[in-house]
Amino acid sequence: MSANASMLSILARRITYTIPILLGVAIVCFALVHIAPGDPLVSVLPPDASADLQKMLLAVYGFDRPYIEQFGRWLWRAVNGDLGTSIATGRPVAAEVFKAVGNTLRLAVLATAIGFFFGALFGFVAGYYRDSFVDKLASALSVFGVSVPHYWLGMVLVIIFAAELGWLPPTGAGPGGSTDWAWDWAHLRHMILPAVTMSVIPMGIVARTVRALVAEILAQEFVVGLRAKGLTDRGIFRHVVKNAAPTALAVMGLQLGYLLGGSILIETVFSWPGTGFLLNAAIFQRDLPLLQGTILVLALFFVLLNLIVDILQTALDPRIERG
Template identity: 35%
Template sequence: MIAPAMAYLFKRLGLLLLTLLAASALIFAALDWLPGNAAQLIMGPEAPPEAVAALARQLGLDQPAWQRYGAWLAGLARGDLGLSYAYGAPVSDLIAERLAVTLPLALLAMGMAVLVALAAGWWAASQQGRAGDHLVMGLTQLGLALPSFWFGMLLVMLFAVKLQWVDAGGFPGWREDLGGGLWPGLRALLLPAVSLALVQAAILARVARSALLDISREDFMRSARAKGLTRRGALWRHGLRHAALPLLTLGGLQFANLLAGTIVIENVFTLPGLGRLMAQAIANRDLIVVRNGVMLLAALVLIINVVVDLLHGWIDPRLRTRTRE
């Protein structure tokens, strides 16, 4: 029992490493091997050639591409991501500081989306064909149609400008000695999280309803109904658990989308997160920050997918058996 599980784990980790290596090659090629001089872009078109050449030597751009790629991979393995051109600070410190905002924002948004989606999907499935079902499906269609950034601006106008319940933007930090703290930080992330959760909750709710309707036709659900449970109670006690696989699959993909979607929302709410750092790095032509930031996002997406696959194997051991066959 243990050996097959470990073999499945090692296989998934090996595929993860190979995929990360392929992603790193693509990212490096996109930013370093395409036509254009990074030193010239940083210094501007009016910079003298001597200054551009000096900066190119300083950045190691005079070395062969394969050597620069190998040096970057070695730095990634050591946790040394180099120095930012624009900030003059270690890229690892910049990214770690910004992740302290982006990850809680994504987790808060995902938590909201899952709770709303499960409740809405369960209610719609229990009210199939009735007014409640049509209402939930109509609201999910509206949620899919509204862009997150536009919905975020509406929330700012209502809750920050008109009602003045929260600030329109900014982030006080997590440290109380610097004027922040847990509650002020969560309060600053509330509206951005709601903006991000809207589309994700709409998608998950539709999938949850569909999965629960499929499960409601199973024999064990009919047996639960025969024992006296209402349709709503049977779906709640037995249906949600059996609908975990499709929800888990889509939820993992949605969380990865949330991490990428924070780029726009963080700029709408002026949050000092990873997305805002990436936007500023692109504007400042800080290519080393862009390269490592994109690599981090790609790694997070791939790791989330692997975790979802492992959870699938844990929930349904038949998937591990099929993999071995």
Template identity: 55%
Template sequence: MFSYILRRVLYTIPIALGVTVICFLLVQLGPGDPINALLPEEATQEMIDQVKAEYGLDKPLPVQYATWLGHALTGDLGTSIATGRSVSTEIFSALGNTLMLAFGGMLVSFVVGLTLGSIAGSRQGTLSDRVVTGFAVTGVSVPHYWIAIVLVAIFAVGLHWLPAMGMGPRGSTGFALDWAHIQHFVLPIFALSLIPTGIIARSVRGSVSETYGQDFVQTLRAKGMPERQVFVHVARNACSAAIAVMGLQMAELLGGSILIETVFVWPGTGQLLNNAIFMRDLPILQGTILIMALIFVATNLVADILQALIDPRIRR
């Protein structure tokens, strides 16, 4: 098992390096000049050249990338062009709020998707199967932002059951485990987890259905094992598939958080990215995308290791 984990970690290193290249180049190839946000319209060419030199934007792209990567490896992601603050400070002050949403959505997606998929897969052709399949198809088809707006219109504006924006009551300075704060999580997490839940439910349904048709299940039944215990063996196989899909859906959760945070005015990296795009703040864009991409890579590494722990066939 140790050798398997070591191999997976070593494979992750070139992937992470490739992520840094893509993050740097995609932001650089975007339209617009970030210096325009700092200088007045009447700025002279000498002023423009001076500011570019201060931020290192006057050097060739390979030199800019090498400099940026060297600083990033030490935890220095640069300085925000718009605010003048450290990019690391800006990102990590917002990252915790985004991770609360993302991992909350991941937990809901995994539990609900695994449960619904197991029910549908073990009762093929029944009403339960059709209801779960219909829910899964609907969940996959509905965009994050649309369901978020509908939820706000129904539960916040219409029924006044839940708050429409923010992550806590007015005047709160942080998160607390009380209903006044938790209720702000309900609508964002539900909207964020809908698509991954549908995908996991469909994947688990197919895995459970396929597993029930395998020979070892018939052997267990022939030996007189109770159906509940047979289901435990089947669910263990389905859990491995759910973990694999959940690792891939982490990108959906992180990417969807940008729109969800905009709709619910959630102070996370989604709002930070949204503001940086309009301000053309390259250091914030590069740093935020890099951190979120590395979180996605790390999540998939953990998912691979969990799969190997649950299913010995993967280790072999």
């Protein structure tokens, strides 16, 4: 089989594998929201609403049907791109979610890029000069990155760079609020503080992973083999990078996935109009359709990212079975 044909068949197989995962994700999303206690209509109904009105609204939103039917209808509409209507705002959930996903994605990608760059740099230096002063410094930084509370770090950065120095805006996504985004300085400067705060997590994890990888690779016999054929440190560096890349990229992809969903605290601290912010609002308002829709879209992104990481790894590492 030619390399191209086998790559295509891997792609097809990996994509097929994701279908049952997606279905499972949808069931969990749906179930989670219904298992949680509380009445979904509490936020739209006046406290003194009559029983009839309550019944009518339940029927309008379909909450009176059996769960299996509700799930079927919800899933069918979701597949067709309709995630329902937000109870709190009356706007379509899909539009709200995708606007928020765009904001979160921008932030998470920038944070992952910063975190990966510095994490890989520290990790490389630490792994190369193991047990040296640089190694200890890099290890300390990565432990700091993994263990510091991020909302606290965010607030400290706001105090220093926004409140005291006044260099950067403390909150928000730009002059036009959450609606208009443009790639200009007026908007970008709003991203800097949240992105730096967020980047500390992947930086710590990537640094630790890369350090361990580099140390392990350098201890292998083939590095002696490379020296024996006359390669200098620069030539060996290329080999170390190519050996470390599949694992390092996988870790980066997973971190990006976590940042997409797990940035509720940071988005709240910076009032960043992303998915974390949206989830927070949806939970407090018991806005079931919005909550379901947001979780579903985030989970889809996570599955998609895993798929991409999987395919990238297969493409980069010849030892992974391709048949």
